[in-house]
Amino acid sequence: MSALDIRIPLNNGTSIPAVGMGTVCPEDKKGPFKKAIVTAIVDAGYRHLDTAWFYGVEEDLGDILQELFQEGKIKREELFITTKCWPSLWNNPEKSLNDSLKSLKLDYVDLFLQHWPLTFKSDANGQPPVPRDDNGKVIFDDGDFLDTYKKMIDIYKNTDKVKAIGVSNYSIGNLERLLKETDVVPAVNQFELHPQLPLQDLVDFCQDHKIVVEAYSAFGSGGAPVTKLPLVNELAKKYNVTPADILINYHTVSGRVVLPRSQNPERIKKGYPKVPLTKEDLENLAEIGELKPTRYIKEDWGKDIGMPYW
Numbered sequence: 001m002s003a004l005d006i007r008i009p010l011n012n013g014t015s016i017p018a019v020g021m022g023t024v025c026p027e028d029k030k031g032p033f034k035k036a037i038v039t040a041i042v043d044a045g046y047r048h049l050d051t052a053w054f055y056g057v058e059e060d061l062g063d064i065l066q067e068l069f070q071e072g073k074i075k076r077e078e079l080f081i082t083t084k085c086w087p088s089l090w091n092n093p094e095k096s097l098n099d100s101l102k103s104l105k106l107d108y109v110d111l112f113l114q115h116w117p118l119t120f121k122s123d124a125n126g127q128p129p130v131p132r133d134d135n136g137k138v139i140f141d142d143g144d145f146l147d148t149y150k151k152m153i154d155i156y157k158n159t160d161k162v163k164a165i166g167v168s169n170y171s172i173g174n175l176e177r178l179l180k181e182t183d184v185v186p187a188v189n190q191f192e193l194h195p196q197l198p199l200q201d202l203v204d205f206c207q208d209h210k211i212v213v214e215a216y217s218a219f220g221s222g223g224a225p226v227t228k229l230p231l232v233n234e235l236a237k238k239y240n241v242t243p244a245d246i247l248i249n250y251h252t253v254s255g256r257v258v259l260p261r262s263q264n265p266e267r268i269k270k271g272y273p274k275v276p277l278t279k280e281d282l283e284n285l286a287e288i289g290e291l292k293p294t295r296y297i298k299e300d301w302g303k304d305i306g307m308p309y310w
């Protein structure tokens, strides 16, 4: 049994595959990108891709998907595709979405996220994506980050371009504001989550409000430091699986989505088996981060958004 087959219900009546392929692609990995995506969809059975306007891969992804559709390897409706509105286009999520759809060569995405609860002062094309002053400090705009989500609600209600909307990197405080001031509960909140950063209060808040939690950087991002933790390796031995399998199941057995990234076709092909982690295993894993919280994605623009342990 594969964790890739698990689906989680969303609050809009649809469902999302619990494991999605992350598509952040470092410059030196642009070569293997196509093979990685094709292997994920055709050989491993991934049905969920997590991408974003900011990643700079949507044009390539669109070409790859077109080829797979035309070859009859997969149908559009079998895939769940997420894209995101970057803060440099905070004032015009419609442009962000239209740019993404054009690059992806799609009529709709299954999920459209506000990437960060932030507003950057960029031009009408969202350039530069991260504006900085002469001292290297990010230049924020005067606007209210919630206006982006309000405009996304208009897109959701009045077009067929998105099946669901949601947020990313939202703290409890930001979610409380959103729930008070708008009438569409986000389908998901995507944030960094793994045994070194269990964020139980935020997870509970989301689950109490029927917001599906999506875990990013589940391996700790570049170099996969979380796969090297002693307990993760002990559990891998106990269940005769890999450390990465333990980290994927840490989320899926708890009803969360997880978005692993790999450019290695052999690893991708292997997929992730279901592992019957016990309540005690999960508690022991989370204890690592409760004792010593460690965040790996610490972008300077995110330090004031109210997320703990920045």
Ligand SMILES: NC(=O)C1=CN([C@@H]2O[C@H](COP(=O)(O)OP(=O)(O)OC[C@H]3O[C@@H](n4cnc5c(N)ncnc54)[C@H](O)[C@@H]3O)[C@@H](O)[C@H]2O)C=CC1
Pocket: 021, 022, 023, 024, 025, 050, 051, 115, 168, 169, 190, 191, 215, 216, 217, 218, 219, 220, 221, 222, 223, 224, 227, 242, 244, 259, 260, 261, 262, 263, 267, 297
């Ligand atoms: N909403 C947001 O702000 C963010 C979203 N994301 C999403 O989450 C995805 C995943 O997060 P990332 O930070 O990219 O990285 P990640 O935590 O998935 O780790 C990637 C690293 O793990 C290694 N790896 C992959 N499979 C492995 C295995 N089986 N064993 C050992 N090492 C392995 C890779 O070589 C790479 O170095 C992104 O691609 C993106 O889609 C990531 C960061 C921020």
Ligand SMILES: O=C1O[C@H](CO)[C@@H](O)[C@@H]1O
Pocket: 024, 052, 115, 297, 299
């Ligand atoms: O999604 C994202 O990916 C990059 C880094 O991996 C991060 O800045 C952004 O939120």
